Amino acid sequence: MRVRVRLIALDPHGAAPDGLGGSRDLDLPDGATLADGLRALGLEGAGMMVMVNDGPVPPESRADHGLADGDGITVFPPIQGG
Amino acid sequence: MSWQGKILRVDLTHRRCTAEPLNMDWAARYLGQRGLASKYLAEEIDPRVDPLAPGNKLIFATGPLTGTMSATGGRWSAVTKGALTNAIACSNSGGQFGAELKFAGWDFVIVEGRAEAPVYLWLEDDKAELLDAEGFIWGRSVWDTERLIRERHRDPLIRIASIGRAGEIGVRYACIVNDLDRAAGRSGVGAVMGSKNLKAVAVRGTTGVKAHDPAGFLAAVAATRGKLDPSPTRRRLAANGTMPMMDVTNAYGSLPTRNCQDVQFEHTDQVNAARMRKPRETDGKANLVRNKACFGCTIGCGRVARMDPTHFAVAGRGRERYRKAGGGLEYESGFALAAMVGVDDIEAATFANFVCNEHGMDPISFGGTLSAAMELFEAGLITPEQTDGLDLRFGSAEALVKTVELAATGEGIGADLGLGSKRLGEKYGRPDVSMSVKGQEFPGYDPRAMQGMGLAYATSNRGACHLRASPYTADFASVDTDGRAQVVKETQDENAAIDSTGLCAFTHGPWDIADYALQVDAACGGGWDAARLVATGERIHNLERRFNLAAGLTRADDTLPDRILKVAAKSGAGKGRVNDLHVMLPEYYRLRGWDENGVPTNETIQRLDL
Structure with a gap:
């Protein structure tokens, strides 16, 4: 299956050149979970906040959260306001 | 110790x-x-005083770590009864002013009364004078005032x-600006x-700040910088500020x-951090010039921006200084001057932010007030006659530029x-x-x-604030x-303590x-540890609460607008939801040790040694 990944405000010295993320497609095997997807992105255990489509998925639920073809995954760090 | 041990009392x-x-x-x-x-403030004024009456006082307050080598040790606060809120107000700023006040030898300046004619306070180390502002800087902008002094x-x-x-x-949301674009906002x-006829406090200090345990303090600063400097949080804030x-x-x-009628803005890509970095078609330059830092700060979250010189807000209108680089949009000013008013023009928002800096207004409250006015205009309650024909509908960049x-x-x-x-x-019958x-x-x-965040606001x-508690990760x-009640209570106490050190909240994380206690203890002595710091924060929060209750506020003021409590969000993660404050508030009161009316019990007052 193919999911759409959107990265927001990630480490400016990390994957995204301007530190602001971007969108990309990610191919995963059928039956993959959200934890699998984060692992494929190299973001498992990075303390990121994650949404699937419009809903947040807390860390404790990601290993059991099955993904479907066409899902949108949004990932952002635990930033605070200012 | 890093307190100077000295207050300047200014009887205007x-x-x-x-x-x-x-x-x-009290410092202990x-x-x-x-x-x-x-x-x-709580000891010296009647909590029921009119905030704009001479009986109110205004305190310029540093923390024990202000002016020290601690990373971000440049914070100061203005504490008073708020003109906007009729509640206790503490507005926190950075820049260089706080450290300079400390270098002049003062921990606090307490301003009381009202001057017969406009004055400014001139501090040169321990020399303090009130000088005439009329005919000099009264009537001038913040930027002119700094230059002229x-x-x-x-x-x-x-x-x-x-x-x-x-x-x-x-203006009820007027702020105090220091160093051109840092604000107790x-x-x-x-x-x-x-209201006190005090135009400015100008300070030049040449003394130092001493630590109780100099070697221990240097070690504490090195240890804490070792955590802060390489952190992703610091790198993110330096690169893109808070705009992401x-x-x-x-x-x-x-x-x-659009005044919380919606919860997502379809033009976000026109006013976000990426847009700030994108070269313009008109002049090939980006809105964002660089970042900058306050005194002693190793983060550097501040934005320096330059407007598009061909934008209608400045083209052909003079305003040479608005073509130069100045304090740029951060998230709070950015949301308020763009999404909240429905405007998709980052240059217009930058212009409005410059005006707020130059004339001393809180851009959050200005944007929130303009958005309310836009809703009244669209409802026909504010008329074109009142706006001199200006179309005050949501999305109008012209309205934003002119009304600011x-x-x-x-x-x-x-x-x-x-x-x-x-x-x-x-005033318009639509509270x-x-x-x-x-x-x-x-x-x-x-x-x-x-x-x-709803509980934190309430x-x-x-009044509504994103810095008094930190429920972000949970939310x-x-x-x-x-x-949420637990998170809000605990982070309110922690943030009250951090706001009392002289350090910046952006270090938290x-x-x-x-880490704060380590630095405070080395700087001040007296046995500060994490538990004592949190207990101090809880005491501070309760002190503020008791001031507000004495000022006449009640449980009824711990609430949110009906739009948030009764009208469901149209989209996003909260689609179909309202804020369930009624679920969280009783638990919060219980965790605080307050009765059902939100009043601290005698047991709580004794426990906190209030």
Whole structure:
């Protein structure tokens, strides 16, 4: 299956050149979970906040959260306001 | 120890400046800055005083780590009864002013009474004078004021905190600006300063700040910088400031849009961090020039921006200084001057932010008030006759550009805008259009998708605020209310303690409370540890609460606008939801040790040694 990944405000010295993320497609095997997807992105255990489509998925639920073809995954760090 | 042990009391009525010792017994229990100044205010004024009356006092307060080598040790606060809120106000700023005040030998300046004619306070180490402002800087902008004072006293290193036209004319959300674009921004502290006929505090200090244990302090600074400097948080803030939050809240559905009628803004990509970096078609330059830092800061979250010189806000209108680089948009000003008013023009928002800096207005409250006015205009309650034909509908960049200057000067519809959204809504018989708590406009988080933030807004002692508690991580993990009362209570206490140190809240995360305690203890002595710091924060929060209760606020003021409590969010993570404050508030009161009316019990008062 193919999911759409959107990265927001990630480490400016990390994957995204301007530190602001971007969108990309990610191919995963059928039956993959959200934890699998984060692992494929190299973001498992990075303390990121994650949404699937419009809903947040807390860390404790990601290993059991099955993904479907066409899902949108949004990932952002635990930033605070200012 | 890193307190100077000295307060300057400025009696404007009798034009008298007097030095007195800092109350070290209170410092041991309330630390400094927010906590200690709130203690002084609570002891010295009648909580029911009109905020704009001479009986109110205004305290310029540093913390024990202000002016030290601690990373971000440049913070200071203005503490008073707020003109916008009628509640206790503590507005926190950075820049260079706070450290300079400390270098001059003063922990606090307590301003009382009202000057017969406009004055400014000139501090040169321990020399303190009140000098005439009329015919010199009264009526001038913050930017002119800083330049003129430095020219008169022939010293480019003078640091100045002043009000602009907005503070002089009593705009309810006027702020105190220092170092051109750093501001004690919230709750109307600038209106209080203006009511006292005090235009500016100018300071030049040449003394140092001593640590109780110099070797231990150096080690504490090195250890804590070792955590802060390499952290992803610091790198993110240095690179993009706080603006990336715009994409986060938009994706999550908690971006206040068109006065909270929507929770996502369809033009976010025109006003976000990426847009700030994108070269313009007109001149090939980006809005964002670079970042900058306050005194002693190793983060550097500040934005320096330059406007498009061909933009209608400046082209052909003079305003040479608006073509130069200045304090740029951060998330809070960005959301308020764009999504909240429906404007998709980052140059217009930058212009409005420059005006807020130059004339001393809180851009959050200005944006929140303008958005309420736009809703009234679209409802036909504010008419084109009142706006001199200006189309005040949501999305109008022209309306944003024109009204921000009118608000700063009180001309035309600007007089209404200077009231703040609560008083504006009441004037037009529509109090429901005010997205505020205790009269203070919302920051950039809609509380329907972020349940904990709703509780934080409702229980903040200074009105709606995103810095009094930190439920972000919990709120971005789920949209329910579980555990929010605990998170809000605990982080309110922690943040009250941090706000009393002289350090910046943006260090929290890379640092835990023990890291602040380590530095405070080495700087001040006296046995500060994490538990004592948190207990101090809880004491401060309760002190502020008791002030507000004595001022006449009640449980009924711990609430949110009906739009948030009764009208479901249209989209995003919170789609179909309202804020369930009624679920969280009783639990919060219980965790606080308050009765069902939100009043601290005798047991709580004794436990906290209030």
